[in-house]
Amino acid sequence: MTASWLALEPVGDDVVWALSAPEGVVDAGLMVGTGGLRDEILAAVPGAGGSGLWTGPWSDPRRELDLVRRAGSALIPAALRARLGPDSTVTLAVRGWLATVPWDTLVVDRDDDTRLLESTRVVGGLPPTVFPEHSSAVVEGTGHAVRIIDPGPSSVGRIQSDLADWWWDRCGPEEDVLPLPGGSFGSDELAASLAGPADRLLYFGHAVGGTPEAPAAAGLVLTGPDGGPDVFTAHRWLGDPATYPCPPRVGLVACGSDDGHHVEQSGLPVAAVHAGARLVVATRWALPVDPALGAEDPATRLGLAVDAALAAPDPVAAVRAWQLERLRAWRAGGARADAPLLWGALVTYRAPEGAP
Secondary structure (H helix, E strand, O other): OEEEEEEEEOOOOOEEEEEEEEEEEEEEEEEEEOOOOOHHHHOOOOOOOOOOOOOOOOHHHHHHHHHHHHHHHHHHHHHOOOOOOOOOOEEEEOOHHHHHOHHOOEEEEOOOOOOOOHEEEEOOOOOOOOOOOOOEEEEEEEEOOEEEEOOOOOOOOOOOOOHHHHHHOOOOOOOEEOOOOOOOOOOOHHHHHHHOOOOEEEEEEEEEEEOOOHHHHEEEEEEEOOOOEEEEEHHHHEEEEEEEOOOOEEEEEEEEOOOOOOOOOHHHHHHHHHOOEEEEEOOOOOOOHHHHHHHHHHHHHHHHHHHHHHHHHHHHHHHHHHHHHHHHHHHOOOOOOOOOHOOEEEEEOOOOOOOO
């Protein structure tokens, strides 16, 4: 069973929901008043001028549970709760501050604190006008991977100098491709990597955000020939998908690679779909990184989980399974490495149904 949930924010804290299901429209104009919840969630978003990375509610068990209980009660209508089930999928097409909400973590049953993640599969919804404009010759399931690991220059802060080695050690078949940026990995090298056979792409590194006026200014931070940053923008990607074709599955593990919080969604996930991707995993906000921990760094573990999910038969199910593992560990111990600050940041988009 599939349900599609479209949320609009017409004024202030009030939210209008339109819920549709296979049998048709369930509720086309449900108004929800959220009180001060909007400001509270925005203040909790890492890197948004509110809390620091480890000082907000998404990394404190008591504060996190209190917030997701209240957010679940306010934001998830009864009409949707009634359609949740183990075989259901909820597509959330959200804009504005609602795109910063870690929907997977919200409580749908206060009696036992059941989360939305435990009740259904959750995916992000792209505008219906977004379709792949480029169709590569690559067939999904070839087993080839392009992994672009921390390709930015030292001037922007390398995430981890030897991080690529961790991914190299986990590569299976020799046909897996791992670009090792030895001083310069810019847009030319990106084009060359994407020109070869691959059925999935993982980018793990830095990203810059767009603006409300120019959402397509969002970009992936690469390294230019002069050793400085070479920002590969969504605008450039949208304008030349044939030079930078995307394999069917893409992971963009970078701070705020998602752009649903803009009214016009035309950032990196849309650009990837435009270039041929059928599924894109992105991150809602800034991610904490501790290079001293190596592969045990929580953000690195998240990247490895996305990498593995992209290779799984069902990437959506694989991401969900990893999140459920982290949720169970979070409930049991409340350790930083299991905080929703990390796994709650993930959002998975699928190309609209009917895309060519």
